Amino acid sequence: MADDGFNPEGGAVRHLSCRERTALREHLIARANEERQRLLRRAAARIAGALRHAWRRANELYIAAMRRLVVRHRRMEALRQLAGMTDRELRDIGISRLEISAAARSDAAWLRGDQSTSTIRSTQGENRAKGLLDRPRLCS
Numbered sequence: 331m332a333d334d335g336f337n338p339e340g341g342a343v344r345h346l347s348c349r350e351r352t353a354l355r356e357h358l359i360a361r362a363n364e365e366r367q368r369l370l371r372r373a374a375a376r377i378a379g380a381l382r383h384a385w386r387r388a389n390e391l392y393i394a395a396m397r398r399l400v401v402r403h404r405r406m407e408a409l410r411q412l413a414g415m416t417d418r419e420l421r422d423i424g425i426s427r428l429e430i431s432a433a434a435r436s437d438a439a440w441l442r443g444d445q446s447t448s449t450i451r452s453t454q455g456e457n458r459a460k461g462l463l464d465r466p467r468l469c470s
Contacts, residue, residue, distance in 0.1 A: 409434035 346354065412420070412430045420426060425433055 405434050 409430065412425065412433060417427060420430075
């Protein structure tokens, strides 16, 4: 736009010359384009934020599902391992055949007759048993 002294912010639109009308039109179009670009940038930023949030949530759900799948796989493996043992082997580790499914589902340490509950609780966080065969028995 030429700097011819025309103020497009002024209110006297009726008595404009052709050059002034053209300058006003260009000014209005430029302001409309700037506003459109600002709104588009804002919308794009909001969409990007929403997509980031959705991606994080989907990732969290995937990780949780994979953890549940790993836990289920380990329990099924323990169940297969215990079910494959003979009655004598099960008796040696202190489990009856009826306790196999409970042993595979249980995450807590099992109590034996020679250990108290306080001993189990104090060691549970630090030295957690990795396999079902390492766990103490439920009933004494």
